[in-house]
Amino acid sequence: MKKLINDPADVIAEALRGMAVAHPELRIDHTNRIVYRGDAPVPGKVGVISGGGSGHEPLHGGFVGRGMLDAACAGEVFTSPVPDQMLEATKNVDGGAGALHLVKNYTGDVMNFEMAAELAEAEGITVESVVVDDDVAVQDSTYTAGRRGVGATVLVEKIAGAAADQGRGLSDVADVARRVNAASRSMGVALTSCTVPAVGHPTFELSETEIEVGIGIHGEPGRQRMPMQSARAVAELMLEPVLADLDFSGDDGVVLFANSMGATPLIELYVMYSEFAAILDKAGIAIARSLVGPYITSLDMAGCSVTLMRADDELLRLWDHPVNTPALRRGC
Amino acid sequence: MGDVNLSLLTGWVREFARAVGENAQYLTDLDAAIGDADHGINMDRGMTAVLGALDEAAPTDMSALCKQVGMTLVKSVGGASGPLYGTFFLRMAGALSADDSVAAADFAKALRAGVEGVVQRGRAEAGDKTMFDALAPALDALDAALASGGGLAAALADATIAAEKGRDSTESMVARKGRASYLGQRSVGHVDPGATSAAILIAAAASAFATGG
Numbered sequence: 001m002k003k004l005i006n007d008p009a010d011v012i013a014e015a016l017r018g019m020a021v022a023h024p025e026l027r028i029d030h031t032n033r034i035v036y037r038g039d040a041p042v043p044g045k046v047g048v049i050s051g052g053g054s055g056h057e058p059l060h061g062g063f064v065g066r067g068m069l070d071a072a073c074a075g076e077v078f079t080s081p082v083p084d085q086m087l088e089a090t091k092n093v094d095g096g097a098g099a100l101h102l103v104k105n106y107t108g109d110v111m112n113f114e115m116a117a118e119l120a121e122a123e124g125i126t127v128e129s130v131v132v133d134d135d136v137a138v139q140d141s142t143y144t145a146g147r148r149g150v151g152a153t154v155l156v157e158k159i160a161g162a163a164a165d166q167g168r169g170l171s172d173v174a175d176v177a178r179r180v181n182a183a184s185r186s187m188g189v190a191l192t193s194c195t196v197p198a199v200g201h202p203t204f205e206l207s208e209t210e211i212e213v214g215i216g217i218h219g220e221p222g223r224q225r226m227p228m229q230s231a232r233a234v235a236e237l238m239l240e241p242v243l244a245d246l247d248f249s250g251d252d253g254v255v256l257f258a259n260s261m262g263a264t265p266l267i268e269l270y271v272m273y274s275e276f277a278a279i280l281d282k283a284g285i286a287i288a289r290s291l292v293g294p295y296i297t298s299l300d301m302a303g304c305s306v307t308l309m310r311a312d313d314e315l316l317r318l319w320d321h322p323v324n325t326p327a328l329r330r331g332c
Numbered sequence: 333m334g335d336v337n338l339s340l341l342t343g344w345v346r347e348f349a350r351a352v353g354e355n356a357q358y359l360t361d362l363d364a365a366i367g368d369a370d371h372g373i374n375m376d377r378g379m380t381a382v383l384g385a386l387d388e389a390a391p392t393d394m395s396a397l398c399k400q401v402g403m404t405l406v407k408s409v410g411g412a413s414g415p416l417y418g419t420f421f422l423r424m425a426g427a428l429s430a431d432d433s434v435a436a437a438d439f440a441k442a443l444r445a446g447v448e449g450v451v452q453r454g455r456a457e458a459g460d461k462t463m464f465d466a467l468a469p470a471l472d473a474l475d476a477a478l479a480s481g482g483g484l485a486a487a488l489a490d491a492t493i494a495a496e497k498g499r500d501s502t503e504s505m506v507a508r509k510g511r512a513s514y515l516g517q518r519s520v521g522h523v524d525p526g527a528t529s530a531a532i533l534i535a536a537a538a539s540a541f542a543t544g545g
Binding site for chain 2: 219
Protein backbone atom coordinates (compact mmCIF):
# COMPACT_ATOMS: atom_id res chain seq x y z
CA MET A 1 0.00 0.00 0.00
CA LYS A 2 1.32 3.41 -0.99
CA LYS A 3 -0.70 6.23 0.59
CA LEU A 4 0.03 9.72 1.88
CA ILE A 5 -0.91 8.92 5.44
CA ASN A 6 0.83 8.67 8.78
CA ASP A 7 -0.90 5.85 10.62
CA PRO A 8 -3.97 4.12 9.08
CA ALA A 9 -5.72 4.50 12.43
CA ASP A 10 -5.33 8.30 12.36
CA VAL A 11 -6.50 9.04 8.78
CA ILE A 12 -9.98 10.36 9.60
CA ALA A 13 -8.95 12.42 12.64
CA GLU A 14 -6.04 13.97 10.73
CA ALA A 15 -8.12 14.68 7.63
CA LEU A 16 -10.68 16.47 9.80
CA ARG A 17 -7.88 18.47 11.39
CA GLY A 18 -6.76 19.51 7.91
CA MET A 19 -10.30 20.52 6.98
CA ALA A 20 -10.56 22.63 10.11
CA VAL A 21 -7.40 24.56 9.23
CA ALA A 22 -8.22 24.91 5.53
CA HIS A 23 -11.83 25.97 6.09
CA PRO A 24 -12.06 28.14 9.20
CA GLU A 25 -15.62 29.05 8.23
CA LEU A 26 -16.61 25.52 9.34
CA ARG A 27 -16.79 24.33 12.93
CA ILE A 28 -15.52 20.83 13.51
CA ASP A 29 -16.28 18.68 16.54
CA HIS A 30 -13.25 16.40 16.52
CA THR A 31 -14.49 14.21 19.37
CA ASN A 32 -17.75 13.32 17.64
CA ARG A 33 -16.37 13.72 14.10
CA ILE A 34 -19.02 16.19 12.99
CA VAL A 35 -18.49 19.02 10.49
CA TYR A 36 -20.84 22.01 11.10
CA ARG A 37 -21.35 25.21 9.21
CA GLY A 38 -19.89 27.93 11.44
CA ASP A 39 -23.19 29.67 12.12
CA ALA A 40 -25.27 26.57 12.97
CA PRO A 41 -27.97 26.44 14.18
CA VAL A 42 -29.62 28.96 11.86
CA PRO A 43 -32.78 30.15 13.64
CA GLY A 44 -35.98 29.16 11.86
CA LYS A 45 -34.20 27.09 9.20
CA VAL A 46 -34.56 23.34 8.73
CA GLY A 47 -31.28 21.70 9.73
CA VAL A 48 -30.06 19.45 6.92
CA ILE A 49 -27.82 16.62 8.08
CA SER A 50 -26.08 13.85 6.26
CA GLY A 51 -23.27 11.50 7.03
CA GLY A 52 -21.83 8.18 6.19
CA GLY A 53 -18.66 6.21 6.05
CA SER A 54 -15.48 8.14 5.26
CA GLY A 55 -13.65 7.55 2.00
CA HIS A 56 -16.17 9.32 -0.28
CA GLU A 57 -14.71 12.80 0.06
CA PRO A 58 -15.72 15.50 -0.60
CA LEU A 59 -19.04 13.81 0.37
CA HIS A 60 -20.32 14.66 3.02
CA GLY A 61 -18.15 17.11 4.99
CA GLY A 62 -17.11 19.02 1.87
CA PHE A 63 -20.74 19.90 1.23
CA VAL A 64 -21.30 21.66 4.56
CA GLY A 65 -22.09 25.34 4.25
CA ARG A 66 -24.75 27.82 3.21
CA GLY A 67 -27.16 26.36 0.66
CA MET A 68 -26.28 22.73 1.32
CA LEU A 69 -25.66 20.80 4.58
CA ASP A 70 -25.73 22.16 8.12
CA ALA A 71 -23.79 19.19 9.48
CA ALA A 72 -22.08 16.03 8.28
CA CYS A 73 -21.16 13.04 10.46
CA ALA A 74 -18.06 11.07 9.50
CA GLY A 75 -17.90 7.34 10.18
CA GLU A 76 -14.88 5.10 9.87
CA VAL A 77 -13.80 4.35 6.30
CA PHE A 78 -16.81 2.84 4.48
CA THR A 79 -18.62 2.35 7.80
CA SER A 80 -21.72 4.24 8.85
CA PRO A 81 -21.37 6.76 11.66
CA VAL A 82 -23.08 5.82 14.93
CA PRO A 83 -26.41 7.08 16.33
CA ASP A 84 -24.71 9.24 18.98
CA GLN A 85 -23.07 11.32 16.25
CA MET A 86 -26.29 11.96 14.34
CA LEU A 87 -28.15 12.71 17.57
CA GLU A 88 -25.51 15.27 18.60
CA ALA A 89 -25.56 16.86 15.11
CA THR A 90 -29.36 16.96 15.11
CA LYS A 91 -29.45 18.77 18.46
CA ASN A 92 -26.86 21.30 17.31
CA VAL A 93 -28.42 22.23 13.95
CA ASP A 94 -32.03 22.37 15.08
CA GLY A 95 -32.99 26.02 14.69
CA GLY A 96 -36.55 25.32 15.77
CA ALA A 97 -37.74 24.07 12.38
CA GLY A 98 -36.68 20.45 12.81
CA ALA A 99 -34.02 18.41 11.07
CA LEU A 100 -33.82 16.48 7.82
CA HIS A 101 -31.66 13.35 7.72
CA LEU A 102 -30.35 12.48 4.26
CA VAL A 103 -29.35 8.81 4.29
CA LYS A 104 -27.72 6.71 1.61
CA ASN A 105 -29.47 3.35 1.28
CA TYR A 106 -27.07 0.94 2.96
CA THR A 107 -28.17 -1.44 5.66
CA GLY A 108 -25.83 0.06 8.28
CA ASP A 109 -26.51 3.70 7.46
CA VAL A 110 -30.26 3.18 7.52
CA MET A 111 -30.15 1.36 10.90
CA ASN A 112 -27.86 3.91 12.57
CA PHE A 113 -29.83 6.92 11.28
CA GLU A 114 -33.07 5.18 12.32
CA MET A 115 -31.79 4.75 15.89
CA ALA A 116 -30.62 8.41 15.91
CA ALA A 117 -34.00 9.68 14.66
CA GLU A 118 -35.77 7.67 17.41
CA LEU A 119 -33.46 9.22 20.04
CA ALA A 120 -33.91 12.76 18.64
CA GLU A 121 -37.69 12.42 18.56
CA ALA A 122 -37.52 11.28 22.19
CA GLU A 123 -35.76 14.58 22.94
CA GLY A 124 -38.52 16.54 21.24
CA ILE A 125 -36.87 17.33 17.89
CA THR A 126 -38.91 16.67 14.76
CA VAL A 127 -36.89 14.63 12.28
CA GLU A 128 -37.73 13.60 8.73
CA SER A 129 -35.55 11.08 6.94
CA VAL A 130 -35.07 10.66 3.22
CA VAL A 131 -33.25 7.60 1.94
CA VAL A 132 -31.38 7.97 -1.35
CA ASP A 133 -31.41 4.91 -3.63
CA ASP A 134 -30.52 5.72 -7.23
CA ASP A 135 -28.16 2.92 -8.33
CA VAL A 136 -29.66 0.97 -11.25
CA ALA A 137 -26.95 -1.70 -10.96
CA VAL A 138 -28.88 -3.21 -8.06
CA GLN A 139 -32.25 -4.77 -8.61
CA ASP A 140 -34.83 -3.17 -6.40
CA SER A 141 -36.67 -6.16 -5.05
CA THR A 142 -37.46 -7.93 -1.83
CA TYR A 143 -34.43 -10.09 -2.54
CA THR A 144 -31.90 -7.29 -2.04
CA ALA A 145 -31.31 -4.52 0.48
CA GLY A 146 -32.65 -2.25 -2.26
CA ARG A 147 -30.81 0.11 -4.54
CA ARG A 148 -27.72 1.83 -3.20
CA GLY A 149 -27.45 5.53 -2.66
CA VAL A 150 -24.70 6.85 -4.94
CA GLY A 151 -24.40 9.92 -7.22
CA ALA A 152 -27.89 11.28 -6.57
CA THR A 153 -26.82 11.91 -2.97
CA VAL A 154 -24.85 14.96 -4.17
CA LEU A 155 -27.86 16.29 -6.09
CA VAL A 156 -30.23 15.64 -3.17
CA GLU A 157 -27.92 17.45 -0.73
CA LYS A 158 -27.55 20.42 -3.11
CA ILE A 159 -31.22 20.82 -3.93
CA ALA A 160 -32.71 20.04 -0.49
CA GLY A 161 -30.07 22.34 1.01
CA ALA A 162 -31.25 25.12 -1.31
CA ALA A 163 -34.88 24.56 -0.34
CA ALA A 164 -33.94 24.78 3.35
CA ASP A 165 -31.92 27.93 2.65
CA GLN A 166 -35.05 29.50 1.14
CA GLY A 167 -36.74 29.04 4.51
CA ARG A 168 -39.13 26.30 3.47
CA GLY A 169 -40.64 23.99 6.10
CA LEU A 170 -39.42 20.52 7.05
CA SER A 171 -42.01 18.45 5.18
CA ASP A 172 -41.59 20.66 2.11
CA VAL A 173 -37.78 20.28 2.14
CA ALA A 174 -38.15 16.51 2.64
CA ASP A 175 -40.56 16.34 -0.32
CA VAL A 176 -38.05 18.16 -2.51
CA ALA A 177 -35.34 15.68 -1.46
CA ARG A 178 -37.63 12.73 -2.27
CA ARG A 179 -38.49 14.27 -5.62
CA VAL A 180 -34.80 14.59 -6.57
CA ASN A 181 -34.18 10.99 -5.59
CA ALA A 182 -37.19 9.75 -7.54
CA ALA A 183 -36.03 11.66 -10.63
CA SER A 184 -32.42 10.38 -10.51
CA ARG A 185 -30.65 7.21 -11.65
CA SER A 186 -26.95 6.28 -11.56
CA MET A 187 -24.50 3.67 -12.79
CA GLY A 188 -20.81 3.17 -11.98
CA VAL A 189 -17.80 1.41 -13.46
CA ALA A 190 -14.45 0.58 -11.86
CA LEU A 191 -11.09 0.21 -13.62
CA THR A 192 -9.28 -0.64 -10.38
CA SER A 193 -10.21 -1.57 -6.84
CA CYS A 194 -9.71 0.83 -3.96
CA THR A 195 -7.49 0.11 -0.96
CA VAL A 196 -8.91 0.65 2.51
CA PRO A 197 -6.09 2.17 4.65
CA ALA A 198 -6.68 -0.16 7.59
CA VAL A 199 -6.68 -3.20 5.28
CA GLY A 200 -3.61 -2.30 3.26
CA HIS A 201 -4.32 -4.21 0.07
CA PRO A 202 -6.89 -3.80 -2.74
CA THR A 203 -10.42 -4.89 -1.82
CA PHE A 204 -10.76 -6.91 -5.04
CA GLU A 205 -8.48 -7.93 -7.87
CA LEU A 206 -9.08 -6.61 -11.35
CA SER A 207 -6.63 -7.39 -14.13
CA GLU A 208 -5.20 -4.81 -16.55
CA THR A 209 -7.68 -5.88 -19.22
CA GLU A 210 -10.88 -5.98 -17.14
CA ILE A 211 -13.47 -3.55 -15.81
CA GLU A 212 -16.06 -4.11 -13.12
CA VAL A 213 -19.50 -2.87 -14.14
CA GLY A 214 -22.18 -1.79 -11.68
CA ILE A 215 -19.93 -1.03 -8.74
CA GLY A 216 -20.97 0.81 -5.63
CA ILE A 217 -18.83 3.27 -3.69
CA HIS A 218 -17.29 0.89 -1.14
CA GLY A 219 -15.15 -1.39 -3.25
CA GLU A 220 -17.96 -3.93 -3.19
CA PRO A 221 -17.77 -5.88 -6.44
CA GLY A 222 -20.27 -5.03 -9.17
CA ARG A 223 -22.64 -7.31 -10.97
CA GLN A 224 -20.50 -8.05 -13.98
CA ARG A 225 -16.90 -8.20 -15.07
CA MET A 226 -16.12 -7.29 -18.67
CA PRO A 227 -13.11 -6.75 -20.92
CA MET A 228 -11.77 -3.19 -20.96
CA GLN A 229 -13.27 -1.18 -23.81
CA SER A 230 -13.17 2.30 -25.34
CA ALA A 231 -14.68 5.29 -23.52
CA ARG A 232 -17.46 5.30 -26.12
CA ALA A 233 -18.38 1.66 -25.47
CA VAL A 234 -18.14 2.05 -21.68
CA ALA A 235 -20.33 5.18 -21.77
CA GLU A 236 -22.91 3.25 -23.74
CA LEU A 237 -23.01 0.32 -21.37
CA MET A 238 -23.29 2.73 -18.42
CA LEU A 239 -26.12 4.88 -19.78
CA GLU A 240 -28.11 2.07 -21.35
CA PRO A 241 -29.54 0.71 -18.04
CA VAL A 242 -30.02 4.26 -16.73
CA LEU A 243 -32.11 5.31 -19.72
CA ALA A 244 -34.02 2.02 -19.64
CA ASP A 245 -35.01 2.57 -16.01
CA LEU A 246 -36.70 5.98 -16.18
CA ASP A 247 -38.18 8.17 -18.88
CA PHE A 248 -35.86 11.17 -19.10
CA SER A 249 -37.54 12.81 -22.07
CA GLY A 250 -39.15 16.03 -20.95
CA ASP A 251 -39.16 19.69 -21.87
CA ASP A 252 -36.81 20.65 -19.06
CA GLY A 253 -34.06 18.15 -19.90
CA VAL A 254 -31.72 16.56 -17.39
CA VAL A 255 -28.90 17.34 -15.00
CA LEU A 256 -25.95 15.26 -16.22
CA PHE A 257 -23.45 14.44 -13.48
CA ALA A 258 -20.19 12.69 -14.42
CA ASN A 259 -18.32 11.66 -11.30
CA SER A 260 -14.81 10.36 -10.76
CA MET A 261 -14.43 7.50 -8.27
CA GLY A 262 -11.21 9.11 -7.02
CA ALA A 263 -8.30 8.17 -9.24
CA THR A 264 -9.76 8.88 -12.67
CA PRO A 265 -8.43 12.26 -13.84
CA LEU A 266 -10.61 15.08 -15.15
CA ILE A 267 -9.27 14.68 -18.68
CA GLU A 268 -10.77 11.18 -18.85
CA LEU A 269 -13.91 12.35 -17.10
CA TYR A 270 -14.43 14.99 -19.81
CA VAL A 271 -13.90 12.34 -22.49
CA MET A 272 -16.63 10.33 -20.79
CA TYR A 273 -18.79 13.44 -20.45
CA SER A 274 -18.55 14.03 -24.17
CA GLU A 275 -19.63 10.45 -24.84
CA PHE A 276 -22.55 10.70 -22.37
CA ALA A 277 -23.65 13.95 -24.03
CA ALA A 278 -23.53 12.39 -27.50
CA ILE A 279 -25.70 9.48 -26.36
CA LEU A 280 -28.24 11.86 -24.78
CA ASP A 281 -28.25 13.99 -27.92
CA LYS A 282 -29.04 10.95 -30.01
CA ALA A 283 -31.85 10.05 -27.59
CA GLY A 284 -33.27 13.57 -27.90
CA ILE A 285 -32.59 14.42 -24.25
CA ALA A 286 -31.41 17.97 -23.57
CA ILE A 287 -28.77 18.69 -20.94
CA ALA A 288 -30.07 21.45 -18.69
CA ARG A 289 -27.18 21.57 -16.20
CA SER A 290 -23.88 19.73 -15.71
CA LEU A 291 -21.66 18.63 -12.89
CA VAL A 292 -18.25 17.12 -13.65
CA GLY A 293 -15.66 16.11 -11.09
CA PRO A 294 -14.81 13.92 -8.11
CA TYR A 295 -17.77 14.55 -5.78
CA ILE A 296 -18.66 11.11 -4.40
CA THR A 297 -15.57 8.95 -4.48
CA SER A 298 -14.41 5.54 -3.37
CA LEU A 299 -10.94 6.29 -1.96
CA ASP A 300 -8.36 5.67 -4.70
CA MET A 301 -10.58 3.69 -7.05
CA ALA A 302 -10.22 4.45 -10.75
CA GLY A 303 -13.49 4.63 -12.62
CA CYS A 304 -16.51 6.84 -12.86
CA SER A 305 -20.23 7.01 -12.37
CA VAL A 306 -22.93 8.79 -14.28
CA THR A 307 -26.09 10.23 -12.75
CA LEU A 308 -29.06 11.64 -14.64
CA MET A 309 -31.75 13.70 -12.95
CA ARG A 310 -34.93 14.53 -14.82
CA ALA A 311 -35.19 18.28 -14.39
CA ASP A 312 -38.13 20.56 -13.90
CA ASP A 313 -38.44 24.26 -13.42
CA GLU A 314 -38.46 24.20 -9.64
CA LEU A 315 -35.58 21.74 -9.29
CA LEU A 316 -33.46 23.81 -11.70
CA ARG A 317 -34.14 26.99 -9.75
CA LEU A 318 -33.03 25.22 -6.57
CA TRP A 319 -30.00 23.82 -8.43
CA ASP A 320 -29.02 27.40 -9.38
CA HIS A 321 -29.52 28.71 -5.84
CA PRO A 322 -26.29 30.08 -4.29
CA VAL A 323 -24.14 27.54 -2.48
CA ASN A 324 -20.98 28.07 -0.48
CA THR A 325 -19.21 24.91 0.65
CA PRO A 326 -15.60 23.73 0.37
CA ALA A 327 -16.39 21.45 -2.59
CA LEU A 328 -19.23 23.23 -4.34
CA ARG A 329 -19.42 27.00 -4.57
CA ARG A 330 -21.31 29.26 -6.87
CA GLY A 331 -23.35 32.45 -6.74
CA CYS A 332 -21.76 33.41 -3.41
CA MET B 333 -28.53 -20.58 43.21
CA GLY B 334 -28.98 -20.28 39.41
CA ASP B 335 -26.73 -21.50 36.63
CA VAL B 336 -25.62 -18.14 35.28
CA ASN B 337 -24.11 -15.25 37.20
CA LEU B 338 -22.28 -11.99 36.58
CA SER B 339 -18.86 -13.56 36.62
CA LEU B 340 -19.81 -16.16 33.98
CA LEU B 341 -21.42 -13.54 31.76
CA THR B 342 -18.37 -11.31 32.06
CA GLY B 343 -16.22 -14.28 31.14
CA TRP B 344 -18.35 -14.79 28.03
CA VAL B 345 -17.98 -11.16 26.95
CA ARG B 346 -14.21 -11.28 27.51
CA GLU B 347 -13.89 -14.55 25.61
CA PHE B 348 -15.94 -13.11 22.72
CA ALA B 349 -13.62 -10.08 22.62
CA ARG B 350 -10.55 -12.34 22.58
CA ALA B 351 -11.96 -14.57 19.84
CA VAL B 352 -13.05 -11.58 17.72
CA GLY B 353 -9.54 -10.18 18.01
CA GLU B 354 -8.02 -13.51 17.04
CA ASN B 355 -10.36 -13.84 14.01
CA ALA B 356 -10.46 -10.16 12.99
CA GLN B 357 -8.42 -10.68 9.84
CA TYR B 358 -10.44 -13.75 8.87
CA LEU B 359 -13.76 -11.90 9.35
CA THR B 360 -12.48 -8.99 7.28
CA ASP B 361 -11.31 -11.35 4.52
CA LEU B 362 -14.75 -13.00 4.40
CA ASP B 363 -16.29 -9.52 4.18
CA ALA B 364 -13.93 -8.53 1.36
CA ALA B 365 -15.37 -11.34 -0.76
CA ILE B 366 -19.02 -10.28 -0.54
CA GLY B 367 -19.15 -7.05 1.46
CA ASP B 368 -16.88 -4.13 2.14
CA ALA B 369 -13.90 -5.63 3.94
CA ASP B 370 -14.38 -4.21 7.41
CA HIS B 371 -16.39 -6.65 9.56
CA GLY B 372 -13.39 -7.88 11.57
CA ILE B 373 -11.94 -4.40 11.95
CA ASN B 374 -15.26 -2.98 13.18
CA MET B 375 -16.10 -5.83 15.57
CA ASP B 376 -12.58 -5.79 16.99
CA ARG B 377 -12.76 -2.03 17.57
CA GLY B 378 -16.14 -2.48 19.27
CA MET B 379 -15.09 -5.35 21.52
CA THR B 380 -11.87 -3.55 22.44
CA ALA B 381 -14.04 -0.62 23.53
CA VAL B 382 -16.24 -3.04 25.48
CA LEU B 383 -13.18 -4.34 27.37
CA GLY B 384 -12.07 -0.75 28.04
CA ALA B 385 -15.48 0.10 29.48
CA LEU B 386 -15.45 -3.06 31.63
CA ASP B 387 -12.04 -2.17 33.05
CA GLU B 388 -13.09 1.40 33.71
CA ALA B 389 -16.35 0.65 35.51
CA ALA B 390 -17.30 -2.98 36.00
CA PRO B 391 -21.11 -3.36 36.09
CA THR B 392 -22.54 -4.83 39.26
CA ASP B 393 -25.29 -6.99 37.81
CA MET B 394 -25.97 -9.01 34.66
CA SER B 395 -28.54 -6.64 33.21
CA ALA B 396 -26.21 -3.68 33.68
CA LEU B 397 -23.37 -5.65 32.07
CA CYS B 398 -25.41 -6.43 28.96
CA LYS B 399 -26.62 -2.82 28.78
CA GLN B 400 -23.06 -1.53 28.97
CA VAL B 401 -21.87 -3.95 26.29
CA GLY B 402 -24.81 -3.05 24.02
CA MET B 403 -24.43 0.71 24.41
CA THR B 404 -20.68 0.51 23.82
CA LEU B 405 -21.16 -1.53 20.64
CA VAL B 406 -23.81 0.87 19.30
CA LYS B 407 -21.45 3.78 19.99
CA SER B 408 -18.24 2.30 18.64
CA VAL B 409 -18.91 -0.18 15.84
CA GLY B 410 -20.98 1.64 13.21
CA GLY B 411 -22.03 -0.15 10.04
CA ALA B 412 -24.80 -2.69 10.36
CA SER B 413 -22.98 -4.74 13.00
CA GLY B 414 -23.13 -1.93 15.59
CA PRO B 415 -26.93 -1.63 15.73
CA LEU B 416 -27.37 -5.41 15.36
CA TYR B 417 -24.94 -6.63 18.04
CA GLY B 418 -25.82 -3.58 20.16
CA THR B 419 -29.52 -4.38 19.99
CA PHE B 420 -28.77 -8.04 20.81
CA PHE B 421 -27.10 -7.13 24.12
CA LEU B 422 -29.59 -4.32 24.93
CA ARG B 423 -32.52 -6.74 24.56
CA MET B 424 -30.68 -9.29 26.71
CA ALA B 425 -30.30 -6.56 29.32
CA GLY B 426 -34.05 -6.03 29.25
CA ALA B 427 -34.71 -9.73 29.71
CA LEU B 428 -32.28 -10.23 32.61
CA SER B 429 -33.23 -9.12 36.10
CA ALA B 430 -30.87 -7.59 38.62
CA ASP B 431 -30.80 -10.93 40.48
CA ASP B 432 -27.42 -12.41 41.37
CA SER B 433 -27.99 -15.43 39.21
CA VAL B 434 -30.56 -16.93 36.85
CA ALA B 435 -31.48 -20.45 35.79
CA ALA B 436 -30.23 -21.81 32.49
CA ALA B 437 -33.74 -21.61 30.97
CA ASP B 438 -33.97 -17.91 31.84
CA PHE B 439 -30.57 -17.30 30.30
CA ALA B 440 -31.77 -19.06 27.13
CA LYS B 441 -34.85 -16.82 27.15
CA ALA B 442 -32.64 -13.74 27.42
CA LEU B 443 -30.59 -14.97 24.45
CA ARG B 444 -33.79 -15.43 22.48
CA ALA B 445 -34.93 -11.92 23.36
CA GLY B 446 -31.59 -10.68 22.02
CA VAL B 447 -31.99 -12.55 18.75
CA GLU B 448 -35.57 -11.29 18.38
CA GLY B 449 -34.14 -7.77 18.69
CA VAL B 450 -31.67 -8.54 15.90
CA VAL B 451 -34.52 -9.74 13.67
CA GLN B 452 -36.57 -6.61 14.37
CA ARG B 453 -33.68 -4.23 13.67
CA GLY B 454 -32.40 -6.06 10.60
CA ARG B 455 -35.69 -7.45 9.28
CA ALA B 456 -33.88 -10.66 8.38
CA GLU B 457 -35.49 -14.03 7.80
CA ALA B 458 -34.04 -17.52 7.81
CA GLY B 459 -32.10 -18.16 4.62
CA ASP B 460 -31.24 -14.50 3.96
CA LYS B 461 -27.53 -15.27 4.55
CA THR B 462 -27.12 -13.23 7.74
CA MET B 463 -26.10 -13.71 11.38
CA PHE B 464 -29.63 -14.96 12.00
CA ASP B 465 -28.80 -18.15 10.07
CA ALA B 466 -26.24 -19.05 12.76
CA LEU B 467 -28.18 -17.71 15.76
CA ALA B 468 -31.58 -19.29 15.07
CA PRO B 469 -30.41 -22.95 14.93
CA ALA B 470 -28.11 -22.30 17.91
CA LEU B 471 -31.01 -21.19 20.09
CA ASP B 472 -33.17 -24.09 18.94
CA ALA B 473 -30.39 -26.55 19.82
CA LEU B 474 -29.87 -24.84 23.19
CA ASP B 475 -33.56 -25.05 24.07
CA ALA B 476 -33.77 -28.69 22.96
CA ALA B 477 -30.72 -29.71 25.02
CA LEU B 478 -32.01 -27.90 28.11
CA ALA B 479 -35.49 -29.39 27.68
CA SER B 480 -34.04 -32.89 27.61
CA GLY B 481 -32.39 -32.23 30.94
CA GLY B 482 -28.85 -31.45 29.86
CA GLY B 483 -26.63 -29.04 31.77
CA LEU B 484 -25.98 -25.54 30.44
CA ALA B 485 -22.35 -26.17 29.45
CA ALA B 486 -23.32 -29.24 27.41
CA ALA B 487 -26.31 -27.41 25.91
CA LEU B 488 -24.07 -24.54 24.83
CA ALA B 489 -21.70 -27.04 23.23
CA ASP B 490 -24.69 -28.36 21.21
CA ALA B 491 -25.65 -24.78 20.37
CA THR B 492 -22.13 -24.12 19.10
CA ILE B 493 -22.26 -27.12 16.77
CA ALA B 494 -25.63 -25.89 15.46
CA ALA B 495 -24.34 -22.32 15.06
CA GLU B 496 -21.31 -23.51 13.11
CA LYS B 497 -23.50 -25.71 10.92
CA GLY B 498 -25.77 -22.71 10.35
CA ARG B 499 -22.73 -20.59 9.54
CA ASP B 500 -21.53 -23.17 6.99
CA SER B 501 -25.00 -23.37 5.45
CA THR B 502 -24.75 -19.69 4.46
CA GLU B 503 -22.08 -20.63 1.90
CA SER B 504 -24.66 -21.93 -0.58
CA MET B 505 -27.21 -19.16 0.09
CA VAL B 506 -27.94 -16.14 -2.10
CA ALA B 507 -27.67 -13.04 0.10
CA ARG B 508 -30.91 -11.10 0.47
CA LYS B 509 -29.84 -8.56 3.11
CA GLY B 510 -26.95 -6.18 3.53
CA ARG B 511 -24.26 -5.29 1.03
CA ALA B 512 -23.80 -8.91 -0.05
CA SER B 513 -27.31 -8.80 -1.56
CA TYR B 514 -26.02 -6.49 -4.30
CA LEU B 515 -24.07 -9.43 -5.68
CA GLY B 516 -27.08 -11.63 -6.28
CA GLN B 517 -25.93 -15.09 -7.40
CA ARG B 518 -22.28 -14.05 -7.03
CA SER B 519 -22.73 -14.17 -3.24
CA VAL B 520 -23.06 -17.96 -3.49
CA GLY B 521 -19.93 -19.86 -2.53
CA HIS B 522 -18.95 -17.51 0.28
CA VAL B 523 -19.63 -17.95 3.99
CA ASP B 524 -21.41 -14.94 5.51
CA PRO B 525 -19.12 -12.87 7.79
CA GLY B 526 -22.01 -11.92 10.12
CA ALA B 527 -23.01 -15.57 10.55
CA THR B 528 -19.34 -16.31 11.27
CA SER B 529 -19.03 -13.71 14.04
CA ALA B 530 -22.39 -14.88 15.42
CA ALA B 531 -21.08 -18.45 15.61
CA ILE B 532 -18.02 -17.08 17.43
CA LEU B 533 -20.39 -15.40 19.92
CA ILE B 534 -22.08 -18.72 20.71
CA ALA B 535 -18.77 -20.64 20.81
CA ALA B 536 -17.43 -18.01 23.23
CA ALA B 537 -20.37 -18.69 25.55
CA ALA B 538 -19.72 -22.45 25.40
CA SER B 539 -16.04 -21.92 26.10
CA ALA B 540 -16.59 -19.44 28.96
CA PHE B 541 -19.27 -21.58 30.61
CA ALA B 542 -17.21 -24.77 30.25
CA THR B 543 -14.16 -23.32 31.97
CA GLY B 544 -15.97 -21.02 34.38
CA GLY B 545 -18.89 -23.27 35.43
